[in-house]
Amino acid sequence: MLADTPEPPYYAVIFTSLMRDDSAGYAAMADKMLTLAQDQPGFLGVESAREEIGITVSYWADLEAIRAWKRDIDHREAQRLGRERWYAAYRTRIARVERDYGFDH
Template sequence: MSSIAKTPKPPYYAVIFTSLRTEVDEGYAEMAERMEALASEQPGFLGVESAREAVGITVSYWSDLESIKRWKADLDHREAQRLGREQWYSSFKTRISRVERDYGF
């Protein structure tokens, strides 16, 4: 992802996924691309920003908590979660936040 997500006027929600990778790389990039594409088709999805270095951070933006709940339960996303726990991540943390204010230029 090489752009800043275009989000609406707050309030909206951010799901912040922070991860540390394992040495296993097989299939990771393809799955990350697939999940971003699939998320973008979900009702309530607003955008995503991602940086993957020593610590990976992906922030996805959603219109409401129910949309986040549906995305977490999506079958393809659940498979990606399983593979992440079993192969790609040595640890991760997910945080869900309400965005009250944003600004930039």
């Protein structure tokens, strides 16, 4: 499902990752993080795909909302576990969305 975002400007956090062979517990943590993120002020939506590389794009109202999510205690624990257990590599990019257009059926 595509995220239902407002009129720009807003922000996108683009998280790309390569998984290690052992991903035990990852799916449960990813589900928990999505649930927690949805409760954060300024969260607008998320889109995610997992194949050879994982790509998750979350949308936020402003940079302060992104900073607050990064500081969330449960999110910090998930970050730690990701570095220690699940990810062989990852990259986080933050971008300001200036234009947003598309097609819906």
